[in-house]
Amino acid sequence: MIIINSTLLDMEEEKVLERLKEGEHEAFTQLYNAYWNQVYNFSRLYVSSVEDCKEIVQQVFVKVWEARTLIKEKENFRGFLFIITRNIVFNLSKKSFNESFYKMSVLSAFSDSMEQANCDVEEEIMASQLNDYINQLVDSLPARQKEVFVLSRQHHLSHKEIAFRLDISEKTVEQHIYKVLKFLKENLQLFTIFLAC
Template sequence: MLNDESLIRQLSLGSSEAFTAIYGQYWRQVYDFSKLYLRDKDYAEEIVQEVFIKVWESREFIKENDNFKGLLFIITRNLIFNKHRKKVNEDFYKMTILRAMEESYDIEGEIDAKDLSRYIDLLINELPPQRRLIFNLSRKEFKSYRKIAEQLNLSEKTVERQISEAIKFIRQNLLFIIYLYTVV
């Protein structure tokens, strides 16, 4: 049997056999994690399918030395909170985040800047298309709100609101990464 790094390397090259092996190895962990937040087992099963669809769709960006397990749970968490918000046990989520924030630790020691940058890029790619475009124009091309508004024929207030929502989404998900590293 191949180790995780070999499987991920083969997956990134498009191997359906590697994908099947990875699915077999991780589906139960994704399912159990989903059940922490979802009360309905059918929704949890649906999340598992969607997580692995996302893994397959982004396979060429996954590197063998990445924290694959962490990536799986980030995708899972995002799908749960984005698509099934009403089914989520939000109180449990809030308690886990508060507990993670209360514990003192050095996240830089656990996630190097390169990995963090990759996770942020993954999060940016999950933004709705217009919000992602506005965010990238602001943060990567360093355009002012006014310039973005003119370029996209929007009001400055709309641009400001879109960037605010993007930052809020990224912050929430970064808190989740911190949570993962305190329990994994």
């Protein structure tokens, strides 16, 4: 099956969304054809498995169909898709959460993950929004936790080096990192809650 990826104009999109709310399958197909690739590409920023990304695309559009009556046609549909996608990506990560996942995915936004050459403008905006939110969370940390986290993630110091620099034990460094990661995980999950209602 050949899928043509075409972007919908705002006026046309409003009409398609109205038809989607009425349960029209053709309208759903139009939206899928217009946006599946953007959802896929955004997922690829955070998920390395092609199969998982394809599954995420399917889950996103299942949610769109299930929540069709709640969609506001005059609001930003791409933003709506982004929220759903983000939620599914983080729910997927929650199943196998560990520190290395955050190093490779979400927290990489904190340390300049924007180097990805084939990010299009829209993906950069989405990643930038996530980056801004993570920065806000980091800025809200207690001073010592923030200092430890920045030394670890921005300056790439080991726990031993951080302990020496701050004159604290390695165990204390580990506890700070653990608390920060827990705090970020909880708040990122809140940030990615499905906001259809």
